[in-house]
Amino acid sequence: MPLSDDQPHTRTRLPVGEQPSSQMSARQARPLRTLLTVLVIVTLLVLAISIANRGKPDPGTAATGRSADRAAAATATSGAGPAPSGDQPVTATVNGIGAGFPHTDQGAQSAAANYAVAIGSAEMFRTDSRHTIVTTIADPAAAPTLQSRLDQGFGADTVARYGLDAQGRAPKGLTFVSRTVPVGAKAVGYTDTETKVEVWCTGLTGLAGERSVQPVLASWFTLTLGLRWTGGDWKLTDYASRQGPAPMPGDEQAATAEEITGAVQQFGGFRYAR
Numbered sequence: 001m002p003l004s005d006d007q008p009h010t011r012t013r014l015p016v017g018e019q020p021s022s023q024m025s026a027r028q029a030r031p032l033r034t035l036l037t038v039l040v041i042v043t044l045l046v047l048a049i050s051i052a053n054r055g056k057p058d059p060g061t062a063a064t065g066r067s068a069d070r071a072a073a074a075t076a077t078s079g080a081g082p083a084p085s086g087d088q089p090v091t092a093t094v095n096g097i098g099a100g101f102p103h104t105d106q107g108a109q110s111a112a113a114n115y116a117v118a119i120g121s122a123e124m125f126r127t128d129s130r131h132t133i134v135t136t137i138a139d140p141a142a143a144p145t146l147q148s149r150l151d152q153g154f155g156a157d158t159v160a161r162y163g164l165d166a167q168g169r170a171p172k173g174l175t176f177v178s179r180t181v182p183v184g185a186k187a188v189g190y191t192d193t194e195t196k197v198e199v200w201c202t203g204l205t206g207l208a209g210e211r212s213v214q215p216v217l218a219s220w221f222t223l224t225l226g227l228r229w230t231g232g233d234w235k236l237t238d239y240a241s242r243q244g245p246a247p248m249p250g251d252e253q254a255a256t257a258e259e260i261t262g263a264v265q266q267f268g269g270f271r272y273a274r
Helices: 020-051 059-078 105-119 127-137 143-152 154-163 257-266
Strands: 093-096 097-099 177-187 194-207 217-230 233-243
Touching: 097 105, 097 127, 105 127, 105 177, 105 194, 105 217, 105 233, 105 257, 127 143, 143 233, 177 257
Parallel strands: none
Antiparallel strands: 093 097, 177 194, 194 217, 217 233
């Protein structure tokens, strides 16, 4: 006989040890499923973040790169670093010497390097060509003083010491060598109107040939050139020279007189951008 809903319901409570195991398993399964769900979500989030950040530069590396770029740009601008730098070579020349240098720190260095080459050339041992060089590179206001100093420096005693005649010409069959090669330059106390530039140089000087008693020797020295911005260009106002710094000599075998003569006659010099 079915029971009506109006009659009271009876609930039977079993002892704890006799509770159905299915209820306990259900209660234990729910926390386990929750934990697994959380782990899956966290794993997916980590993967998503890794994929999103892939290919992006590390902030520290990017900052370092930007700092390095700025440092490189600053070095290139100041010309103070050891790396090669400088303005493009000037295209204009006067009497074979570069002219029209930029009105900048590096423009002054370029002018100084070119003027060092001119001052250290074989043409300085001949009076007429020496005067032309001084007129070309010197500040007109300083030219007379510079001319007098250089005439004394390349006077009769100097010419004779290198085995040249009074006109600075080498004996027949011999070739006189005098070349200055700038290795580096730096400006000291640069302003828009004047500066000093130190040019570290190596040089070759001597007589090349079979009968030479003055073989071509290499030397190292530093020229300090005073420059002034005048007439739209950097011009020489003063100069000084000191020995070194000289590196340790290598173990190359010295060339023969014939090889040196051939090299001097075949290899031309350079104008310099810096």
